[in-house]
Amino acid sequence: MVIEMNQETATLGDMPTESTVGTIKGKTMIECKNVSFSYDMGKTNTLDNITLDIPEKQVTALIGPSGCGKSTFLRCFNRMNDLIDTARITNGTIRIMGQDIHASDVDPIELRKRVGMVFQKYNPFPKSIFENVSYGPRIQGIKDKKKLKEIVEQSLVGAALWDEVKDRLNSSAFGLSGGQQQRLCIARAIAVQPEVILMDEPCSALDPIATAKVEELILELRKNYTIVIVTHSMQQASRISDNTAFFYLGKLIEYDATATLFSTPQQKQTEDYISGRFG
């Protein structure tokens, strides 16, 4: 069931003309410049003129009310939006590690090997745990059994799942609990050794204990990967992220170090949203 939100009554006041962007420390991994995005060939812009830089090996959280375009923005980074015929970037550029990802010589298949994704609803394949994790390496052409085993173990250890599943690698992934399945999906994503991991509300289908485990894992992964995470939980954002971007109606309102954004928001909408007066 879809519950539509009435945006007329749930307004956060006037839109600011400029987005507030604080100083973000670190080396830039993803660089977005004036990005506009449309689902209907440019008739209406779902994302409007977004400029922000995401630093390397940090956790960046995207927050905002439902329908503001967080998932859309996230899916721009691995060009998953390409699957929708009428969707396109109407303006601006996105660079990852300095490369414009919409340049004509960029292969989205190759891009997705470097920019992994974890979905809101855990979605392991109807295969064994081993096959799930080894899927990515296998389609990249790795056939050697020993090598695959090594990768699977490393990935599962990296996803903090190894101890729980090492004895039943060949049983179906559907036998795992929800939290375990989501961590399996993370293991599957890191098995192809990406630079960036995109996570779209990875904990929204999990109970608090499973959520805690995944959050712990994210903090661990942060050492090696650049993580962009969409979340609806302010607490989660403040617990695990280094930087937070607040979106509203397809616009970037405010972007800053998490501590700063939550303690001293610059924009009125940000303040209303994080203090729960809206949403």
Add this chain to the structure above:
Amino acid sequence: MSKTSTSGEARAFRKRAGFRLLGMDFQDIIRHFFGGNAMVAIIVLVLISAFLAKEAFFFFPRHLEELRAYRNTGQEYVGYLDAEIKAHRKITSQATQAYNLQLRAAVKGELALQEVAQELKGIFREKIVDERKAVKDTTEKAGVLEFVGGEALEVALKEQAQAEKTLQVAIEETAKGIFLDSLVRTEVRPGPGDFDKIKKAVTRELMGEETPWLDELAATITRKQEASAEKYRVFGDTVNELVAAQAPLEDLWSGLRKTTAENRDLVEKARTAPRRKKALEDGARLTDDADKKAQMLAKAAAVQLTEPNADEMTQEVYAQRDEHLVVRKALLEQTRELAKKIPSKVSAQDSNELLAKMPKVLATFEKKYSHLGEQAEAWSHKKEIGMWHSVVTFFLGTEWVTNSSWNDVYGLMPLFSGSSMIALIAIFIAVPFSVAAAIYVNQIAGPVEQNLIKPTIEFIQAIPSIVLGFFGIVVLGDFLRDFSQLEFLAWIPGFPMQERLNALNAGLLLAFMSIPTIFTLAEDALNNVPKAYRDASLALGSTRLQTILKVIVPTALSGIVAAVLLGFGRIIGETMVVLLVAGNKIAMPEFSGGLGILTEPTHTMTGIIAQETGEVEQGSLHWRALFMVGMVLFTISLLLNSLAQGVLKKFGSKS
């Protein structure tokens, strides 16, 4: 806490009084209505199965009686003789053919010229049709007027002369327009000199003159053939002796055959005797005419109710067995002797090909003949035939012969193999097409293509099968045969095809018919694969093709297998197309012919029911045999369906 009384608000959720019928409220009635409808469907199915089973299973006891009659009348023994003669005929026909080809080869050139003359004559005649008709008409008229005489006759004779002259001019004119290139039918091209000679001769013949050249040609042919026959006299004599050697066995066979057929008539009569008697008695009771009544009663009393005695019936067979054993031995020895005299090489190429196969033919004959001998020697009408024999000969029998005056045989195998052959052809062709189409439509095509392809394929289902059958006869049959006659395709087994209507033709049409079934179900199965799997796979950097092959198809595999099984069921059960297109030849396929059997005409289980049910007597053995075939079909469909369901249950997607 004090307890509340039920008198207050709680009344609100008590059952309300209202419409009631037979103690049921409205909800109950609706429930029973729908439940009842489902029940009716199930009951009808059970009734149909029970009816089929009842009618079919009484086949076996009746079939057993028939098999016993075949033995008790001695017909079985005659069957051995029959088989011996047929086995021997294979040798004689092979040898005769080889000999005739050799004789023909000696006069090949002359025969070719004769053929050319024949074609030329045809060409001429076509061009001078009108003139010839005029001559014929005027001649007739003159013939009639001959008795009248006078002026009218004179006019008529003049007309006739005129017509004849016109014809001659026409022939001469036509001759000018005919060249060597005008010949299209004859394979051999004569040299220009020969052609001129032939043309002249044909012209003369048409004009009613003498044609010494053509006469000479015919004489040459006879002479040369005689010379050749002289040269191969030993061969020719051998062939004749081979044929003649059969005569004693054939005589024996025809004598015994007559006796045993009479025996069989007796048995049949005895079987219907009680019924006839009762009919006569009933008739007598109903007539008022005293004379007729007496007559009928007398007839009824005369009906023999006793079954004919097997010992008596087979007496003749036993009496002739010793003679048979002597005769067959003589035939074998004679054949061995004569076979040595058949030359292994002659001058004609095509007869050499036949002669090369001779040793193999002889070996097969020896084997078969000695086996038949053993059977004949051991034969006894007292040997019991068990029920299992009745069952086995039906299911594994390789012959299906009905309405024969000698003995009917009901063996399922030719029909079963025909059905399976066609179904396998169809499924091999249909599966790749429909599964690939389903994958394309579901995974690759854009919405425009989807909206075009899906309804189009589903429309195939709406084509009446009789229309497809018609198409198979009128269009596909000719096309396939012409196609198979292309020279560079001759390496394909079964090509060039002899018949237009055959298993391949039917298989192709059935493949076409089953595509929508398999396509729709497979597409459903693919559609049921959650989009999340596709997204996950693509997000890991796999291509579309990898995603389809490694994630989507494996996930939908159980559904696709079920689709194929159901498609197979549809193919096996299809009747109209196979009846029209399969060629309806009841025979076991010659498996030694390899894949070539696929282009042979064949008959099917469904086809035989459709074809024969209309003309059999209810309750007869033949009728029950058809029911039994129906039962087999029913069982196959049931198995396929439950298999499909089992596959879905066991391996169906668990998400």
